[in-house]
Amino acid sequence: MRAAVLNSIPGRLDIEDVEIGEPGPREVLVRTVAAGLCHSDLHFMEGKYQFPCPAVLGHESAGVVEAVGSMVQYVQPGDHVITCLSAFCGHCSQCTDGHLTLCENKGTELVRQPGEAPRLSRAGGEVVNQYLHLSSFAEMMLIHEHALVKIDADMPFDKAALIGCGVTTGLGAVFRTARVAPGETVAVIGCGGIGLSAIQGARIAGANKIIAVDTNPSKLELAQQLGATHMVNAASADPIGAVKDLTGGGVHHSFEAVGMKVTAEQAYQMLRNGGQATVIGMIPVGTKVEVEGSDLLYEKKLTGSNMGSNQFRTDMPRYVDMYLDGRLHLDEMVSKTITLDQINDGFDDMKAGNVARSVIVFD
Numbered sequence: 001m002r003a004a005v006l007n008s009i010p011g012r013l014d015i016e017d018v019e020i021g022e023p024g025p026r027e028v029l030v031r032t033v034a035a036g037l038c039h040s041d042l043h044f045m046e047g048k049y050q051f052p053c054p055a056v057l058g059h060e061s062a063g064v065v066e067a068v069g070s071m072v073q074y075v076q077p078g079d080h081v082i083t084c085l086s087a088f089c090g091h092c093s094q095c096t097d098g099h100l101t102l103c104e105n106k107g108t109e110l111v112r113q114p115g116e117a118p119r120l121s122r123a124g125g126e127v128v129n130q131y132l133h134l135s136s137f138a139e140m141m142l143i144h145e146h147a148l149v150k151i152d153a154d155m156p157f158d159k160a161a162l163i164g165c166g167v168t169t170g171l172g173a174v175f176r177t178a179r180v181a182p183g184e185t186v187a188v189i190g191c192g193g194i195g196l197s198a199i200q201g202a203r204i205a206g207a208n209k210i211i212a213v214d215t216n217p218s219k220l221e222l223a224q225q226l227g228a229t230h231m232v233n234a235a236s237a238d239p240i241g242a243v244k245d246l247t248g249g250g251v252h253h254s255f256e257a258v259g260m261k262v263t264a265e266q267a268y269q270m271l272r273n274g275g276q277a278t279v280i281g282m283i284p285v286g287t288k289v290e291v292e293g294s295d296l297l298y299e300k301k302l303t304g305s306n307m308g309s310n311q312f313r314t315d316m317p318r319y320v321d322m323y324l325d326g327r328l329h330l331d332e333m334v335s336k337t338i339t340l341d342q343i344n345d346g347f348d349d350m351k352a353g354n355v356a357r358s359v360i361v362f363d
């Protein structure tokens, strides 16, 4: 099958032929129909996070089940599914406590064991590493049955793919991590696929003021279409001062969806007393985030969110319904559909800030 392979870091992706195995007892073979480009893939390509090469990247996808392993009961060939990197074992202390994204057995039970044939390889046998349990930039995915959820066949695949990461991360950060209450005030720093989803989450949760912060005017325009009530261009205004002015002293909730020290610190500094900053962006490994110690006296909180603290088998079908009944706007978030061969251009568009999301649609 054809796949986009990261062979060196930093590096671009090479389209190559990659071999894919047969499903083991608890594995599912999925034909990838659509795969979104998320900034997290770019962080790995740029070396801000490490992953062993060669690897097939991609982690935001939807497709059709082609074949299932002998013990799989949940899905059958023909089912439409969204994949999720938050693969869970279902029996560790985090899973049984409801924190599936923090599963303790991700790296051991949900992958092929030492001595077993790899899921992905090159002709000749060289292992090609599977990325975040998925490797979606490929015509097929061979994944653990706990890395997918069945969805309504009416859901268009390109929009379904977005739910696989960006939408679930942004909505989940609002609904599950921060638990925004109706009437509260929200600021979202960074209005790419993740931040726009957080803005939609805040709108659906019934937040009063929803302040979008970005350096790119076209992103702010889109943020307004999707539910932001106020826009702050951080290229020309101080976002902390602007948010404090708009809210009479600070927001109940801020969300950082960029992945930088400066924006994470801004998120904390724009809180009202007792407020909570939720950092979604992937801040480069080794970077420290600083807060004013005395602010802790006023119960200002700083936390992270992993994939929106999701319980994806519950959440994703709900988000599909929200799209199908018109409350969650995803058409506006698919800026471009591209082919697998155009993947590097897609990441160039992301770097240039031209798109909310590019989505690869396979033939």
Ligand SMILES: NC(=O)c1ccc[n+]([C@@H]2O[C@H](COP(=O)([O-])OP(=O)(O)OC[C@H]3O[C@@H](n4cnc5c(N)ncnc54)[C@H](O)[C@@H]3O)[C@@H](O)[C@H]2O)c1
Residues within 6 Å of the ligand: 037, 038, 039, 040, 041, 043, 165, 166, 169, 189, 190, 191, 192, 193, 194, 195, 213, 214, 215, 216, 219, 234, 257, 258, 259, 263, 279, 280, 281, 282, 283, 305, 306, 307, 308, 350, 353, 355, 356
């Ligand atoms: N925590 C998680 O589980 C999780 C999941 C998915 C993605 N992420 C991370 O979320 C972040 C956002 O991802 P994305 O795909 O939406 O990225 P993106 O590139 O589509 O969007 C980033 C946005 O930030 C804006 N921006 C850049 N610098 C800014 C600044 N100084 N102030 C305000 N805005 C600024 C850009 O203009 C752009 O609109 C990334 O760091 C990604 O790795 C985290």
Ligand SMILES: [Zn+2]
Residues within 6 Å of the ligand: 038, 039, 040, 041, 059, 060, 165, 166
């Ligand atoms: Zn992602």
Ligand SMILES: [Zn+2]
Residues within 6 Å of the ligand: 088, 089, 090, 091, 092, 093, 094, 095, 096, 102, 103, 104, 105, 106
């Ligand atoms: Zn677990």
